[in-house]
Amino acid sequence: MGRLIVISNRVSVPSAAGAAGAQGGLAVALNSALREHGGIWFGWSGQETEEFTGHLDMQRNEGVTTATIDLEAQDVEEYYNGYANRTLWPLFHYRIDLTEYDRNFGEGYERVNERFADSVYPLIADDDLVWVHDYHLLPLGSILRRKGIKNRIGLFLHTPWPPTRLLASLPFHERLVASMLEYDVIGLQTTEWLESFLHYVQKEMGLTVNLDNSIEYQGRRVIARAFPIGIDYAEFSQAAKSEVAKEAHQRLRDSVRGRKILIGVDRLDYSKGLGERFESFSRFLSDHPDMAGKAVLLQIAPPSRGDVESYQQIREDLERKTGHINGAHANVDFVPIRYVNRGYPRAELAGFYRAANVGLVTPLRDGMNLVAKEYVAAQDPEDPGVLILSQFAGAATQLKDALLVNPHSVEHVAETISRALDMPLKERKRRHAALLASVKEMDVLHWLKQYVLALSGVEKGSSALKSDGGPSAADPELAAQEESAKLGATEIAGSH
Numbered sequence: 001m002g003r004l005i006v007i008s009n010r011v012s013v014p015s016a017a018g019a020a021g022a023q024g025g026l027a028v029a030l031n032s033a034l035r036e037h038g039g040i041w042f043g044w045s046g047q048e049t050e051e052f053t054g055h056l057d058m059q060r061n062e063g064v065t066t067a068t069i070d071l072e073a074q075d076v077e078e079y080y081n082g083y084a085n086r087t088l089w090p091l092f093h094y095r096i097d098l099t100e101y102d103r104n105f106g107e108g109y110e111r112v113n114e115r116f117a118d119s120v121y122p123l124i125a126d127d128d129l130v131w132v133h134d135y136h137l138l139p140l141g142s143i144l145r146r147k148g149i150k151n152r153i154g155l156f157l158h159t160p161w162p163p164t165r166l167l168a169s170l171p172f173h174e175r176l177v178a179s180m181l182e183y184d185v186i187g188l189q190t191t192e193w194l195e196s197f198l199h200y201v202q203k204e205m206g207l208t209v210n211l212d213n214s215i216e217y218q219g220r221r222v223i224a225r226a227f228p229i230g231i232d233y234a235e236f237s238q239a240a241k242s243e244v245a246k247e248a249h250q251r252l253r254d255s256v257r258g259r260k261i262l263i264g265v266d267r268l269d270y271s272k273g274l275g276e277r278f279e280s281f282s283r284f285l286s287d288h289p290d291m292a293g294k295a296v297l298l299q300i301a302p303p304s305r306g307d308v309e310s311y312q313q314i315r316e317d318l319e320r321k322t323g324h325i326n327g328a329h330a331n332v333d334f335v336p337i338r339y340v341n342r343g344y345p346r347a348e349l350a351g352f353y354r355a356a357n358v359g360l361v362t363p364l365r366d367g368m369n370l371v372a373k374e375y376v377a378a379q380d381p382e383d384p385g386v387l388i389l390s391q392f393a394g395a396a397t398q399l400k401d402a403l404l405v406n407p408h409s410v411e412h413v414a415e416t417i418s419r420a421l422d423m424p425l426k427e428r429k430r431r432h433a434a435l436l437a438s439v440k441e442m443d444v445l446h447w448l449k450q451y452v453l454a455l456s457g458v459e460k461g462s463s464a465l466k467s468d469g470g471p472s473a474a475d476p477e478l479a480a481q482e483e484s485a486k487l488g489a490t491e492i493a494g495s496h
């Protein structure tokens with residue numbers, strides 16, 4: 001197998017800080033894959049320049065080569081703040097009310113995707129595997145094909161995929177999806193998003209979807225499959241045992257003086273359901289006067305995408321709501337919601353998670369949600385906290401032993417908070433053990449391995465159109481995968 005060329009909007013440069021847990025789990029996993037297979041991680045530097053120069057900044061750190069380009073201000077505005085985060089992000093999170101359709105955004109998006117392709121093209125060798133990430137770069141594979149790249153190219157989408165009728169509101173939606181069919185592998189987080197994607201290509205494009213979920217497109221077979229991402233369990237559980245984590249745990253516990261702790265950790269994003277969460281906690285306090293002054297919600301919410309109005313708006317709304325709720329329920333020695341607009345290193349987060357009796361993860365829509373998995377991984381198995389999880393997070397398809405809630409129902413979430421705080425130790429341990437088994441087994445390395453296996457085309461019927469010979473008896477893992485792909489296809493056939 002050749003090297004891996006990872007392409008994403010952001011690039012995480014490995015560093016000594018990364019080893020101490022400051023990097024995200026995805027970055028840790030991709031960096032370790034790049035070390036193992038060799039290759040390059042390419043993307044935007046996060047820097048703006050006056051004019052686009054195309055200068056490629058190549059660096060080698062801790063055995064991983066990164067290559068980044070700067071973008072000019074207009075690119076960042078139209079591509080990142082514009083089409084990616086004002087158009088696709090809200091649409092893919094079912095927020096058609098926040099979705100902006102502006103021709104300049106579309107042009108900026110295409111221009112930056114062209115710039116990415118021009119810059120990365122010379123770095124790709126003949127047998128490299130090219131792995132593109134996320135909604136920022138959906139057409140990149142087709143542009144690379146146009147330039148003559150014949151390598152295996154895959155896409156992994158970290159967000160949900162919207163229902164067909166919602167997607168149809170996007171101008172030029174057919175062109176965007178057709179460009180995606182130039183990939184060899186299209187990975188989505190869950191079967192639900194996969195079903196929506198396949199529904200679109202069948203109903204809107206009239207394409208044939210085979211039993212193994214591959215799509216017939218212009219004489220090729222495109223594999224579409226769910227690859228639910230996980231956390232780097234080994235790395236995270238180590239971080240949770242660190243001195244930093246222990247100190248953070250103690251600091252938080254001491255500060256609440258015996259009160260129960262609920263924790264939320266989310267980028268400040270409207271998709272995370274923070275307003276509804278605060279309302280639910282307030283409702284819980286109103287419905288349980290006996291709990292007055294006895295439970296604290298710690299909400300860590302680092303600001304995100306602050307140049308986009310809808311993010312400025314949610315920030316203002318939450319400040320108002322927090323003030324209102326705290327005003328209604330606070331006492332001279334007690335404030336119910338601790339709302340913190342800053343980010344923390346992961347080792348500290350691990351300590352906070354472990355100190356919390358309840359993990360409150362209630363997005364209105366989320367591709368996966370790694371915080372839910374981190375909360376589980378950080379718990380003391382002998383006295384674990386309870387995970388309350390939105391049924392609309394991708395993670396809910398795996399973490400079925402959490403208390404699953406409808407985040408839109410303030411009453412339901414309030415009742416579930418009460419149930420979680422009253423849950424007997426035996427039930428907490430049983431649920432946690434089941435959750436932990438899933439988090440451990442379906443970790444980020446499993447995800448990586450499954451995706452790279454599919455991308456490398458080891459599987460039968462995954463590239464050029466050829467007859468499907470069924471699973472190879474010589475490879476039981478492959479046989480099991482193909483079997484589960486077929487089961488997925490049967491579900492889909494039945495659901496539309």
Ligand SMILES: O=P(O)(O)OC[C@H]1O[C@H](O[C@H]2O[C@H](CO)[C@@H](O)[C@H](O)[C@H]2O)[C@H](O)[C@@H](O)[C@@H]1O
Nearest residue numbers: 010026134158159229304305366367368369370
């Ligand atoms: O790069 P930003 O604009 O600051 O945003 C941060 C990331 O947000 C999104 O994360 C998604 O990926 C997670 C891992 O697969 C998943 O658990 C979560 O549900 C998604 O929201 C976005 O997709 C990333 O590209 C951003 O880097």
Ligand SMILES: O=c1ccn([C@@H]2O[C@H](COP(=O)(O)OP(=O)(O)O)[C@@H](O)[C@H]2O)c(=O)[nH]1
Nearest residue numbers: 024025267302342343344345346369370371
């Ligand atoms: O203060 C913070 C808040 C969040 N995170 C990390 O950011 C990631 C958030 O991922 P998730 O999938 O939950 O949501 P996303 O932000 O990607 O939509 C998790 O790994 C968190 O540990 C962090 O390191 N520090």
